[in-house]
Amino acid sequence: MRILAAALAVAITVTTTAGGLDPEPPPQSLSVKVRPGTSKGSGRLVPIAGADRLVAPLGVDPACPAKLEIGMRSDAKKPSYATMQVEIDAPLTASRPMLTSYLPPGYEVGAKLLVAVPPGTAQGTYGLRLRTPSTTLKVPVEVVPVDGLDNGGNLALRRPVTASSQHTNANYPPCSVADGDRSSNGWAGGNGWNDATARAWPDTVAVALGSARPVSRVEVYTLDTERYPASRYGVRDWDVQAQVGGQWQTVAQVRGNTAGNARSEFTPVTADAVRVVVLASNGANDYTRIIEIEAY
Numbered sequence: 189m190r191i192l193a194a195a196l197a198v199a200i201t202v203t204t205t206a207g208g209l210d211p212e213p214p215p216q217s218l219s220v221k222v223r224p225g226t227s228k229g230s231g232r233l234v235p236i237a238g239a240d241r242l243v244a245p246l247g248v249d250p251a252c253p254a255k256l257e258i259g260m261r262s263d264a265k266k267p268s269y270a271t272m273q274v275e276i277d278a279p280l281t282a283s284r285p286m287l288t289s290y291l292p293p294g295y296e297v298g299a300k301l302l303v304a305v306p307p308g309t310a311q312g313t314y315g316l317r318l319r320t321p322s323t324t325l326k327v328p329v330e331v332v333p334v335d336g337l338d339n340g341g342n343l344a345l346r347r348p349v350t351a352s353s354q355h356t357n358a359n360y361p362p363c364s365v366a367d368g369d370r371s372s373n374g375w376a377g378g379n380g381w382n383d384a385t386a387r388a389w390p391d392t393v394a395v396a397l398g399s400a401r402p403v404s405r406v407e408v409y410t411l412d413t414e415r416y417p418a419s420r421y422g423v424r425d426w427d428v429q430a431q432v433g434g435q436w437q438t439v440a441q442v443r444g445n446t447a448g449n450a451r452s453e454f455t456p457v458t459a460d461a462v463r464v465v466v467l468a469s470n471g472a473n474d475y476t477r478i479i480e481i482e483a484y
């Protein structure tokens with residue numbers, strides 16, 4: 189139990205870093221959850237996946253691979269060091285070949301698995317297997333073109349993103365604002381964009397829509413966690429612009445935002461791209477931090 193407590197402490201102390209002010213190692217990728225009452229004493233080590241399939245679009249920026257929560261739960265009678273193998277069909281690659289952790293009965297350990305789709309990969313379904321000595325869990329990976337994605341109406345999903353700058357002390361790729369992940373958890377681990385110009389404005393991030401599409405709503409998700417609340421670390425003032433006939437025009441303005449998510453609705457325009465022009469952030473830590481941008 190003492191070892192588990194130490195593992196928990198590591199997981200908690202190095203979870204996140206706010207861009208620029210607080211350089212820390214990249215986020216610890218293991219998380220340990222207490223799952224009381226789940227051990228049946230069957231002796232099994234049970235693989236866990238956060239979804240029963242994974243959709244990995246073709247042709248997206250390699251800085252923003254597809255993500256899957258994986259883990260394992262011990263139903264053993266005694267604590268042990270547990271290992272789960274991660275196997276994936278070529279040419280796809282996974283960010284870790286295995287998951288290894290000390291694991292008492294009834295506990296589970298989780299990690300984020302990144303799945304990369306190299307250029308030239310044929311579309312189709314590929315195998316991903318999470319294998320423990322007792323059980324194999326199969327999670328099919330569907331490689332599809334971006335145009336074939338079920339985007340739920342979000343025209344920005346997985347489209348190309350460009351930004352005015354990018355902070356480099358951790359993982360803040362611009363493409364992460366269109367990766368479908370709205371969560372601020374694990375900030376600096378590739379789930380959002382942080383610009384590189386402290387206290388200098390504006391900062392701009394644009395998403396190309398692939399073709400001219402009617403747009404009447406843009407949603408912005410900014411950094412918002414218990415440690416880094418939007419009221420101190422999120423974006424405050426910005427313009428929403430749409431590129432119509434080659435010209436950028438302002439279609440909405442947000443001022444004084446303190447929330448993690450802000451919706452802008454406007455008269456429909458036919459746009460090739462949308463962009464967010466950030467004019468100010470909250471608090472003294474003046475960077476732009478955006479988790480996700482959606483366009484409908």
Ligand SMILES: [Ca+2]
Pocket residue numbers: 364365366367368369370371379380479480
């Ligand atoms: Ca994101």
